[in-house]
Amino acid sequence: MAGFSTGNSTDAAAAESETNYPAAPRFWQLVYFLLTIVACFMLLPTLFPRVDFRLPLTLMVLALLLLTLKRWTGVLFLCVLQLHAFVTEGARFPTEASVSFVWGLMCVALVVVVSRYRTLQERDNQSVFFSLGKAISTVRKPALPEVQILADNLLKIVWQLVKTALMITVCAVVAYWLLSSVPLDLNAVSQVGLQPTGHRLIVLALKLFIIALVSWIAVNEIVWRSLSRKQAGIYVRSTFLNWIHRDFRMVVARRIKAGRPGGRTAESNAAEATTQDLQTLESSE
């Protein structure tokens, strides 16, 4: 993979090395993998604190970390974290809300860095050991143009991490506000005959559904109006085909069957009709 170049680079030599040297994406892979390790080991002590299987748990997390080198494990990590939250939290409001907030941010950050690392690795299309090995050797003994590339990219990574952290924080705040906007209604049993938690779930689901539906309609309207000429043509043709698919299939299947050897063709029908006409004419004469 080659050809990464920034818009601000003015040095011709650096620009040329940037366009031909694949250091930047592999450096990013290395950074995200290191962040994955850090996030894992920061979250590990907090998982299932009151149970006595620290060793198997540690081994499982290490296994997931190793599996990240080969496959995307974001959903597995999220499973483990959700299980921890379900098992360890009581069915009441948590007292240490601020710790849970940070912990929640770290959980989402772990899923983010795992996903980013796997996306870059899949784009690289090389083996993990090759990519990380190249990145490590570049960092250990960089040549002169590579130093500038690495320095530029380090700043970009830091800026992107800051943006990501801010975005996750905003999403966490919005999620908290959404949950708070649908409080538990203890009178739900008498009013609608539902458990308070069930009522809360239905109201929240309806809210989320309406938000999703409005967004989906808005996005699809923009997409629909941005279709290219060819896309519009193929849509019209395939929709029309959809409507009268059965009739067309019957007509075409008959045509193909008539055209096959041994089948009656239009010519053979015409020839037979002519012969019969001639015979009729002769007999009448």
Next chain:
Amino acid sequence: MTARGRLLALLSLTGIGFGVYFNRHTLAWLSLTVMVWMFVEWLAFYWRLWVQLPGLKIERLVGGKSTGGVLFAGRKVTVEISLSHSGFGIGSLLHIRDCIPENFAIEAGNNECELLTRTRKMKFTYEARIRGAGEAFLPGLRLTLQDAQGFFVSQRFIAVEQRFRVLPAFANVNESQPITKRINSLPQHGIHRLQRSGMGSELLELREYAAGDPPKSIAWKVSARRDTLMTRQYESEVPVRVILFMDGSISTRIGGFGQRLLDQSLFVAGSVARSAISVGDPVGAVLFDERGAKRLPASGGERGFYRLLDGLAEFSVNPAPPQQRLSKTLINAALRLCGERYPELLEPQVNLVPFTFLPISPWKRFERFRRTQLANVLAEIYQLQPIQVMELVLDDNLMARYAQQFLAEAGVSWMDPLVQTRSRGFHDAMATTQLLSKAITETVATSRDNEVYVIMANLLECATNISYLLPALKMALARHHRVVVVCPTPTFRRPKATAPITEDSPTADSLLTAAEDLRTKELASRLQRELRRIGASMSLSGEEQAIRLILAETQLARNGRVATAGGR
């Protein structure tokens, strides 16, 4: 949305459900945060796709040219691609790939690049070697836009069309003119002596006076000595025309660009033409294939040379391929090309496939689904009627025809699955010899003196039945023309005379090469025997030896020697 995104969304929704129902607030809040984050990424992705991406401008320079032009086979060319964005730049993660034709082979750099951060301008270059003569069409660039997490992906194709005529490669063979003066005259450039009676300045012979001879040609002194009137006969001074007979039948076009038998012939033709024109001899060509024969009149000079190369390049563009049976590999190849050039037309939102109960088997349903999608795309490209879409889905012959046309127009070489590379064999060679025989006969009928006929055709397959061609060759030789036959070989080299396998543990490839060598050698020796018997020269393969043989024959023709039939 990718499978990864769907899985994470499902898990988050489940977490929200369990968290709210069982009153686990941290679980509910964590899962809802993930959902909100995915929703924000979704909005940002669509913003990038529909608002930022249309503002991207791409420019491609091939050898410094932004539009079409002329390239040469066998030479390198530098391709530079510049991207710029009119607004605040385009965000990550954007993968850009320049769709290069099969005729391009990348030598340095890469035709892909990745944008990892928001970028307003960037540039990347690569070097490519042109494989074979004909045409090179660069359709555009394929963009894959993905969010940084891999939850959403979309492909687009941006058309940046450039079409190039690729002229054949040629070798600059040095023609060495003799240093020692053999004759006491200096004919003008492009004119050579011919030892036949004509209007030249050198004496050929003396003969007895015949009624009608001009009085000024009487040799008075000799006539006085012999006591009978004698006439001076002068030599002819004629240009040595080289006529190239190029076989472009199906068997010569099969194979990758640069690997076809036609490419060998083109290299020989270009080299011979270069050498001949440099000494002033005009060169013409007769290009024949299943479509008929096309004549390029003999012309000299640099302009004539490039006109000839242009004609050869146009001839080497593959025509419509012969009809093949539909196969899965053909459909897969067409679908791959659709995915590369028209990814937006394969999106399920616009490319609708009707629901049917049959077939029941999931694998057959999937095949029918893909075939219907391909039929829809082909119908849009070739502006077919809706009923023709149904014909494409159900009629294998029609689908094969359109799929082949689609692949051929995209510049795919004549290999599997576009054209079955079975041994074309005896019947194709018979057709070639008949076409060639007719072309030679017509050329001899309109020829002048002292021409060199270079026949580049795939004659190895009909070595046992060369008799169809011999009458035409004999006629050409009887008219005192020189005939050289060059047979391109599949292995691109002369078959070895000795035992080909010398390794201790030969591989399958070496065994196949050895078998091909033996077969070619046997056919070649039969052909050589027949052709030498009538006085024609023959060479195998497109190597330097073939070029040197042709130049040697041309030199003999320039020396003015007239070969008798059957002799050299």
